Amino acid sequence: MKHEICKLADIPPTGSLIAPFFGREVHVWRSGDRIRAAANVCLHFGGPLDCKDGKLVCQWHGAAFDMASGDRLEGPAPKASRLMFLSTRVEDGSLNYVWGE
Numbered sequence: 001m002k003h004e005i006c007k008l009a010d011i012p013p014t015g016s017l018i019a020p021f022f023g024r025e026v027h028v029w030r031s032g033d034r035i036r037a038a039a040n041v042c043l044h045f046g047g048p049l050d051c052k053d054g055k056l057v058c059q060w061h062g063a064a065f066d067m068a069s070g071d072r073l074e075g076p077a078p079k080a081s082r083l084m085f086l087s088t089r090v091e092d093g094s095l096n097y098v099w100g101e
């Protein structure tokens with residue numbers, strides 16, 4: 001099954017797009033040739049993330065995550081935590097969340 005997240009044309013060349021996702025939000029960005037999508041949720045207490053200087057940084061207590069690997073870089077989120085990436089597929093000019101395939 002699939003669910004459209006956004007149009008490819010709406011994803012900026014740098015930074016991220018925040019798209020609605022089943023009543024929540026996801027960040028969508030270009031990482032080299034790939035397009036990545038991750039829940040807009042910090043792995044500490046669930047705060048919202050801002051895209052800053054190539055990192056996703058939590059608004060609440062400052063945890064920072066690498067946008068290529070998803071790894072926590074600093075801050076109070078657990079050391080081994082990673083961004084919650086979505087499984088996606090590009091099709092017909094859209095980025096789709098896919099599951100159960």
Ligand code: FES
Pocket residue numbers: 042043044045046047058059060061062063075076077
């Ligand atoms: S909720 Fe994100 S650093 Fe605390």
